[in-house]
Amino acid sequence: MNLAHKLIKGHLASGNMAPGEEIAIRVDQTLTQDATGTLSYLQFEATGVDRVRTQLSVSYIDHNMLQADFRNADDHAYLQDIAAKYGIYFSRPGNGICHQVHLERFAVPGTTLVGSDSHTPTCGGIGALAIGAGGLDVAIAMAGSPYYMRMPKVMGVELTGRLRPGVTAKDIILEVLRRLTVKGGVGYILEYFGPGVAGLDVPARSTITNMGAELGATTSLFPSDERTREYLQRQGREPAYRPLAPDRGAEYDAKMTIDLDTLEPLIACPDSPDAVKRVSEVAGTPVDQVAVGSCTNSSYVDLMEVVAILKGHAVHPRVSTTLSPGSRQVLQMIARNGALADLVASGARILESACGPCAGIGQVPAHGAVSLRSFNRNFPGRSGDPNNHVYLASPAVCAASAITGVITDPRPYAEAVKVSLPERFLVDDSGIIPPAKDPASVEVRRGPNIKPIPTREPLPGRIEGEVLIKLGDNISTDHILPAGAQTLALRSNVPAISEFVFRYLDKDFVQRAKAKGGGVIVAGANYGQGSSREHAAISPMFLGVSAIVAKSFARIHRDNLVNYGVLPLAFADESDYGRVEMAHVLRIEGLTRLVESSAELVPVTDATAGLTFQAKLELTERQRRILLAGGLLRYVGQTSIAPKVSF
Numbered sequence: 312m313n314l315a316h317k318l319i320k321g322h323l324a325s326g327n328m329a330p331g332e333e334i335a336i337r338v339d340q341t342l343t344q345d346a347t348g349t350l351s352y353l354q355f356e357a358t359g360v361d362r363v364r365t366q367l368s369v370s371y372i373d374h375n376m377l378q379a380d381f382r383n384a385d386d387h388a389y390l391q392d393i394a395a396k397y398g399i400y401f402s403r404p405g406n407g408i409c410h411q412v413h414l415e416r417f418a419v420p421g422t423t424l425v426g427s428d429s430h431t432p433t434c435g436g437i438g439a440l441a442i443g444a445g446g447l448d449v450a451i452a453m454a455g456s457p458y459y460m461r462m463p464k465v466m467g468v469e470l471t472g473r474l475r476p477g478v479t480a481k482d483i484i485l486e487v488l489r490r491l492t493v494k495g496g497v498g499y500i501l502e503y504f505g506p507g508v509a510g511l512d513v514p515a516r517s518t519i520t521n522m523g524a525e526l527g528a529t530t531s532l533f534p535s536d537e538r539t540r541e542y543l544q545r546q547g548r549e550p551a552y553r554p555l556a557p558d559r560g561a562e563y564d565a566k567m568t569i570d571l572d573t574l575e576p577l578i579a580c581p582d583s584p585d586a587v588k589r590v591s592e593v594a595g596t597p598v599d600q601v602a603v604g605s606c607t608n609s610s611y612v613d614l615m616e617v618v619a620i621l622k623g624h625a626v627h628p629r630v631s632t633t634l635s636p637g638s639r640q641v642l643q644m645i646a647r648n649g650a651l652a653d654l655v656a657s658g659a660r661i662l663e664s665a666c667g668p669c670a671g672i673g674q675v676p677a678h679g680a681v682s683l684r685s686f687n688r689n690f691p692g693r694s695g696d697p698n699n700h701v702y703l704a705s706p707a708v709c710a711a712s713a714i715t716g717v718i719t720d721p722r723p724y725a726e727a728v729k730v731s732l733p734e735r736f737l738v739d740d741s742g743i744i745p746p747a748k749d750p751a752s753v754e755v756r757r758g759p760n761i762k763p764i765p766t767r768e769p770l771p772g773r774i775e776g777e778v779l780i781k782l783g784d785n786i787s788t789d790h791i792l793p794a795g796a797q798t799l800a801l802r803s804n805v806p807a808i809s810e811f812v813f814r815y816l817d818k819d820f821v822q823r824a825k826a827k828g829g830g831v832i833v834a835g836a837n838y839g840q841g842s843s844r845e846h847a848a849i850s851p852m853f854l855g856v857s858a859i860v861a862k863s864f865a866r867i868h869r870d871n872l873v874n875y876g877v878l879p880l881a882f883a884d885e886s887d888y889g890r891v892e893m894a895h896v897l898r899i900e901g902l903t904r905l906v907e908s909s910a911e912l913v914p915v916t917d918a919t920a921g922l923t924f925q926a927k928l929e930l931t932e933r934q935r936r937i938l939l940a941g942g943l944l945r946y947v948g949q950t951s952i953a954p955k956v957s958f
């Protein structure tokens with residue numbers, strides 16, 4: 312057996328482990344962050360369960376940290392009270408980015424972790440089966456439900472050789488993205504194995520599993536070995552170690568090999584994480600902003616590498632250079648060892664331990680600017696504005712380019728740089744507040760911006776509506792509902808945030824949807840890639856969108872659509888995509904009967920074009936029942952997990 316199969320088998324609650332079949336796995340740990348957390352906990356409260364039923368649940372504040380008005384702070388207070396009341400650990404604002412802190416302080420090899428953030432697979436770097444999901448799926452997992460998914464295939468990624476100076480883990484995942492593209496991982500777990508694995512420490516492995524999210528993969532996984540033990544021991548958590556490996560000669564559904572000896576520094580060009588080139592191909596491009604940090608590359612080792620390159624240099628006058636440490640642990644360590652002083656001396660700007668510029672929460676680049684980031688996503692508008700050009704590369708490329716002012720191959724700078732794990736990480740868990748001892752006494756503060764979540768009625772028998780927008784391939788959730796400080800302050804207020812749907816693609820969309828009383832969205836392949844934000848499903852639903860007809864869907868987004876009662880339909884014959892145009896009226900009759908009877912094909916009539924085409928309804932039996940009920944919360948209200956749900 313490969314390692315992914317072993318971990319799934321050890322947690323299997325129901326189902327048959329054949330690729331594509333619905334399985335359910337027991338959830339040991341959950342994590343949430345503040346941008347998805349408020350909805351998730353509102354839903355958790357609706358289940359009526361009085362205490363989380365997981366081994367460990369942690370609520371992080373790391374996204375909405377600007378506090379430009381009262382709303383973010385209100386969300387923080389709500390999340391802190393909920394955590395105290397329901398048995399959840401609370402990681403305070405300033406304590407760090409959820410994935411980085413979870414890796415440092417909580418992740419355990421061989422456990423399952425489900426998180427309301429698409430980069431939850433970060434902890435796959437320590438050998439946990441870590442999966443990103445919508446907030447509602449996390450809410451019911453906290454209430455004791457297993458996590459349901461289709462059994463993925465497993466792709467073995469064999470690493471051979473050793474990285475050369477100036478070439479890093481970021482280049483490994485960029486190489487995987489170059490080969491597979493942003494939809495190449497859909498339906499797969501990527502399992503890394505082979506002799507090259509031993510040369511990578513846990514933070515490097517986690518960079519790779521983190522950015523596996525950009526492949527659309529269910530998750531990515533490394534074995535748990537001596538390097539894992541070493542990391543845990545230096546975090547003062549050695550008892551959490553257990554060795555985990557695939558069986559000798561384990562089989563994989565697909566395989567690829569990457570020779571680390573021959574890898575070069577790579578860079579993802581605007582506007583997609585898979586637009587990968589060699590750094591040498593774009594070297595010399597002038598850069599206006601360099602930003603190091605994010606859950607992909609903000610570990611102690613990453614930052615020390617940056618310091619080693621920057622030390623003794625000044626950042627170029629045209630470049631605004633920022634650095635966000637991934638955690639308070641990292642920040643304290645670089646403060647104590649003097650590296651922070653070197654950074655400040657170089658002219659770099661030090662930001663909080665938080666997501667920051669990664670999701671456009673501050674540091675929005677200038678109009679037309681080139682921004683080089685050690686982050687994981689560069690979809691249009693992701694930086695907080697669509698009028699700039701974002702490149703993604705390793706911290707080493709970022710540091711070298713900050714010095715020269717142009718995209719620069721870091722190898723000449725990195726030759727002498729050798730950073731390894733510290734003998735001991737600085738352990739100070741005072742930023743993590745344990746749950747209250749007397750939960751009954753906790754009064755939950757709810758700010759006026761925290762609004763109830765709209766729900767849908769049970770599935771209607773008939774859908775008729777205009778095509779409100781026709782989109783191409785790889786539409787990300789950043790396209791559907793943009794990132795940025797303005798929208799992030801509205802995460803707890805669905806009516807308000809819904810005003811931003813498709814803002815950068817079609818500024819009239821919201822008006823049109825309202826005027827038409829809702830309708831249908833038509834899209835190409837991999838619709839909804841990227842973030843796990845449920846808002847990208849709830850807000851269109853709130854505007855009356857009843858179905859999405861696409862060539863294919865990204866995993867988390869499809870689940871979110873079903874969870875909120877929006878019908879995800881896939882063109883049975885992709886050439887029909889070319890026939891359905893904007894403003895055509897689409898009609899589906901006998902819908903409840905089709906969904907109930909497990910029909911796999913649904914006839915869709917395009918009344919304007921005068922044709923009928925077939926659309927695939929690729930849903931499990933459970934998802935059909937969820938759709939019929941009008942969404943997951945109504946559905947669980949009918950089951951034993953959540954007897955008290957009422958809407």
Ligand code: MIC
Nearest residue numbers: 346347428429670842843844
């Ligand atoms: C992201 O990186 O896109 C986010 C912001 O962390 C999201 C979650 C969100 O939208 O709140 C994610 O990755 O799931």
Ligand code: SF4
Nearest residue numbers: 430605606666669670
């Ligand atoms: Fe935060 Fe960026 Fe990571 Fe999302 S990808 S969790 S916004 S650091």
